[in-house]
Amino acid sequence: MIGGMLRLLRVLARRRMGAVLALVVLVGFALAVLARPVVWPHPPGAQEAGLVLQGPSLAHPLGTDGNGRDVLARVIDGARYAFAVPLAALALAILLGAPLGLAAGLGGGWFDALLRRVFQGISLVPPLLLAMALVAAMGPSLRHVVFAIGLLEAIVFARAMRDEVRALHERGFVEAATAAGNPLHRLVLVHLLPNTLARIAGEIPRQAAWALGVLAAMGFVGIATAADTTEWGSMIREGVEHLYAGQWWVVVFPGFALLVFGTALRVLAESIDEHGPRRAASGAMLAGVPGRPAGALTPRGAA
């Protein structure tokens, strides 16, 4: 059993090492969060007055912060946000975006044209800045962060979905399925959704990585939550003054956590793009932000 799994892992590793490594990193973060009370029993909120800004040591491998709290415990605890916020935002984005894209792709006509222009207009505002402004206006709360990110990512999914449906449409796919006697709901649920979702699967980890970056930027500027949390961006915010004073560990470790987590998600996205079913080549509607045009031609920036 274990030997079989090892062999499977080895085959996978030979074919797509990056994806395996990325999954190992993500699963590692998940296990660390779930098992934190066992693995590293330091409570992330506990302050020790005598241990303010201690460098990395055996007792505190990543040092302590300005309030004498253990940085390792806080970095592990911060992974909760890195999982929860992007996942919730993704769920909202797909729930909102996929039906919209389906409708535009199937319906075509003025609705499609109007939606395209509206998305084009909204995308003129850099999505990261728009998401931040939305949260600033609605007030600091993780629910608002999820709402703002989900709303902007819905545009990405709607556009991608629309392009895929359109591409299938043009190849006579919809016509054939309708001629075969499929009612609309069957056409959408059985034929269109699986075929399109499989093609935009790479977008899911990529948007998760984007959401993680937006969350961190909000935390860094101090608009994500009212109280200080273990979210990595806000940990960095709290640590900046110490960084300039030479206590680098307060900033560098949460920053590395962000970098490693984000890289794992992006590697996963690249791997899905490369090995999964090919995306439609049109990309005309996707050109721009915050999405990524089909294929590897126009990657989206990190922001």
Add this chain to the structure above:
Amino acid sequence: MERPVRALLRRIGVGLFLALVVVFTSFLLVKLGAGPTDLLLGGPSPGVEERAQLVQDYGLDRPAFVQLVRYAIRVLGGELGRSWLTGESVLSELLHRLPATLELMLYAILLGTLMAVPTGMAAAFARDTAEDRTVRGTSVLGEAMPPFFLALLLLLVFFRWLDIAPAPSGRISIVLSPPPTITGSYFIDAFLMQDSIAARSALAQLVLPVFTLALMLGASLTLLVRGAMLAQMDAPHFVYARAQGMSREMLTIIALRGALPAIGGGLAAQSAALLSMTALVEYVFAWGGIGQYGLEAMAKADFAAVQGFILASAAIAATVHLLHAVIRRLARIRIRRA
């Protein structure tokens, strides 16, 4: 009607529609906000007269649709309101800070392109070798890098540890006074005034923020250049040229020429991402551009300024797209003449 005229009118119509969508987004921002609009725009505790003035200016006692129309008319007329924090007109504050941001972005684009084009081309020619994989891996790492973290890392190394970079205290050393405004770029202005001390200080302040942005932009540009080159190298004319035994230099030129439109388009599509990165980097370096202004306005709930910042960002992105369209059109005319 003549065809070109109709095409032009159509373009103007689309542009106007896009502008309205942006204005509506900015309007909605405040409408979705926690609290009444006049409190969001006027600060937590505006005076009675200020409040009445806001209600009158924005038509806040009227239905939402009337408010939207009024807001659109105000914005399209260049009236962005006043920041309750500084009491200044948002438009003049934005215009005052714009050169600082543009300077940063321009240098970042230049340096980023300079780094990305040769790297991306080399990776494309070495497709699927260890070299290619290293370039791609580094680029993905760069895409995942939070811009503010990269800025802080560079500051830690070059300011705190090596002590060869100046403190992140804006565009010129705090002991110097900024040069008189000619172009708005401290470095160029000090250079023109032949003030070598100020020029050197302005240049030193530029190094780390520009380098941060160039690295960030370069990461995604490298992948873009590589992808565009690969697409060219798979094209029949390139395969034929290679089969003819053309030199590596000739092949590079052929592929690069074909890839240029895709690279240009990708660069234009990156403008929004670059603006976001610039805002965060400005925030770290206290750069005093519109990005820092906008992010601080968000943190301090100064919503007239936030709205102005959002509109300004969209205007910059739109300008980049327009420039790109014009350049593409000009290039097409040149090709037709040739």
